[in-house]
Amino acid sequence: MRCTGTPVVPGIGVGVVVTPAPRPTVPADEPTRPDLAEAFAAASTVVAERLTARASAASGAASEVLSATAALATDRGLAALVAKHADRGPATAVTAAVEELEAMFTAAGGLMAERVTDLRDVRDRVVAELLGLPEPGIVPPTEPSVLFADDLAPADTAGLDPELVVGIACRLGGTTSHTAIIARQLGIPCVVGVADLPVEDVPARALVDGGTGEVLPDPDPVEATRRVEHDEARRAASADWAGPGATADGTPVQVLANVQDAAGAERAAAEPVEGFGLYRTELSFLDRGSEPTVEEQTDVYAKVLQAAGEHKVVVRTLDAGSDKPLAFADMGTEPNPALGVRGLRVARRMPELLERQLEAIAAAAERTGTETWVMAPMVSVLSEAADFAAKVRALGLTPGVMIETPSAALLTDRLLEHLDFVSVGTNDLSQYAFAADRMAADLGDLTDPWQPGLLRLVEIIATAGQEADKPVGVCGEAAADPQLACVLAGLGVTSLSCAATAVRAVGAQLGAVTMDQCREAARVALAADDPAAAREAVGAALSSDSPGI
Structure with a gap:
């Protein structure tokens, strides 16, 4: 029996199958308590x-x-x-x-x-x-194991040991689900949206291929060994990659890291990165009941900027709202928060919040001497970009915006008349482009970053950047997929920012192919009918005996 789903973290994992412990059952006759x-x-x-x-x-x-x-x-x-x-x-x-x-x-x-x-x-x-029952969740395995589950809670996924959990397969979830994002950070091969995954009558062993989306219960030992050895060779080639990002024929493609705090920035800086392409500032303040002062913000930002050394840092202003609520930027109850007052839109009601944050970012940049670019999330119209760019330039910083809405994608050429760069947030752009909830398992194929429709939007954005001679980055989860990274480079994307654990794999893959191969990969991906066909066609376009492929 061979199952297939959506591949989200490349790699091969083979081991005994484990499943989460049962969740607690509430007694039907539970007595009431006055307290x-x-x-x-x-x-x-x-x-x-x-x-x-x-x-x-x-x-x-x-x-x-x-x-x-x-x-x-x-x-x-x-x-x-x-x-x-x-x-x-x-x-x-x-x-x-x-x-x-x-x-x-x-x-x-x-x-x-x-x-x-x-x-x-x-x-x-x-x-x-x-x-009075034991805490539910996953019992840590004692040997290399593959985890089968309907879905995984963040607390379960975050606690996994990648030395023992060598593969994950979930019946639910999509490419930007919490399971996928954390698995990518941990470097655990992962496939989600496996509709026919056997989560009750589980096999003794299984193979998970996070590159193709295959899940093989009780795989042939010889075939499993062959695939594991090839994957180990690929990983070894990735581990030796030392940057900077470029194709085999010397075309530069910056490989950057996504960060959220000083500790993570220091760890990311230990990888062969060329800077931080997405600094998520709001994540430093999720537990704050009141707005941090300019001085407090300056201290927080300066630590991250300092970790980058001589490299640039792209700072995203507060992406508050929706799934990242900040108590000091509460917009109240909204019918649909994902389509409500979030990101830059918060400044419509609280302009002083953005002004103080920009002041703090500028102070941190001056203190550290770090090259600092600043971008706003959730921009949809030209006036938003123009107003934001003016504020950022007045502080001596480099302005840009996130391209996360179809409107912004289609207007990129005109947005770049006001900006110095743009960065594509593929997670939200896919959700809004296909009107598909990122967590809806039944719609996981629509929010797959390999969707030709999404890649067509990226092509529009990248072409506008080339015509304006201005940088176009990708900082969504798509940038962490080594083969998709080649497609993005072929479309004209100039930088890729991903989880620090994915940096070497992305850089090694880019370094193993020429820009002509990347352009051919982009061509066949755009011509494909669906994500599976796109992956297959790109695999053929990039095929080589090199273990870096």
């Missing part, structure tokens, strides 16, 4: 503290999603819903409250709907605490 509110508060605080501790020990996307999940555990809205069910047992009340909150999140759609998996994970952890 329901206090019991829930105590249990949710314990859960939040555990998740926060894991977030502190993690980095990058793993730290981000763990912090956000911890915040859900102590959300006042959840506590209020639990209190409504005072006539039930505490675990029953929590389950009922979460069902109500799930309905709200699902109705909101977009990025709010993505939080349903996180919400269920919080429910299970709080219920286990209330019932």
Whole structure:
């Protein structure tokens, strides 16, 4: 039996199959408790503290999603819903409250709907605490294993040991789900959206191919060994790559890292990167109840800029709203937060927030002497770009914007009349271009970054950059796929910013092919009918005996 899904992290993993431990079951006859509110508060605080501790020990996307999940555990809205069910047992009340909150999140759609998996994970952890049961999740394996699951909560994925969990296959999820993003950061081969994955009658062993999307239960040992050896040769070639980013015939393509804090920036700087192509500033302040002062912000930004050394840093202004709520930039309840007041749009109501952040970024740049570019998220019209660019230039910084909406993609040539660069956020651009929730497993094929329609938008953006002789980067998850990186370079993208763990693989793949091969890869990808056909055609266009391919 051969299963297929959406490949999200390249590599081959072979091992015994393990599955998550069962989630706690609430007794049907659970007695009520007069101290329901206090019991829930105590249990949710314990859960939040555990998740926060894991977030502190993690980095990058793993730290981000763990912090956000911890915040859900102590959300006042959840506590209020639990209190409504005072006539039930505490675990029953929590389950009922979460069902109500799930309905709200699902109705909101977009990025709010993505939080349903996180919400269920919080429910299970709080219920286990209330019932005095062990914390649910994944029992750490003792030998190389492949993890099969319907879906994985961030707290489960973030705690995986890549030395023991050598592959992940999920029945649900998409290319930008939390599971995919964290697996990419950890470097674990991963396939999601495997509709026919056997998660109940599981095989003894399995092979996961995160490059092709194949999942092979009980694979032929000889075939498995051959594929593992080829993958090890590929990884060895990647490990030897030392930069700078360029194709085999010398065409430069900058390879940069995505960062969110000083600790992560220092780790990323240890890789052969040419700077940081996406500094997510909002992730430093998710736990702040009030806006940090200009001085506080300056200190935070300066540490990240300092870690870049002589390289540039592209700072994204606060991408607040939707799935990254900031208490000091709360826009209130919105019918659809993913299409609401988020990113640069927050400045419509709170212009002083952007002004103070830009002041702090400029102060950090002056303090460190780092080449600092600044870009705004969620730009849709020319006036937004022009106004932002004027503010950034007045502070002596280099202005750009994120291209995340179809409107911005189609207007890139005119946006670049005001800007010095643009960077494509493929995660949101795919969601908005295809009107498809990134977390909807049934729509995972639409938000696949290999979709020819998305690549056509990238081509429009990159062509506008070439005509204006201005840089066009990609900082979404698409930049971490080595073969897709070649397609993006062939389309005219000049820099790729990805998780630090993906830098060497991306750089090695680019260095193993010529720019003509990249252009041919781009041509066949655009001509393909679907992501699977695009991957196959590009694989043929880039084929070589080199293990770097």
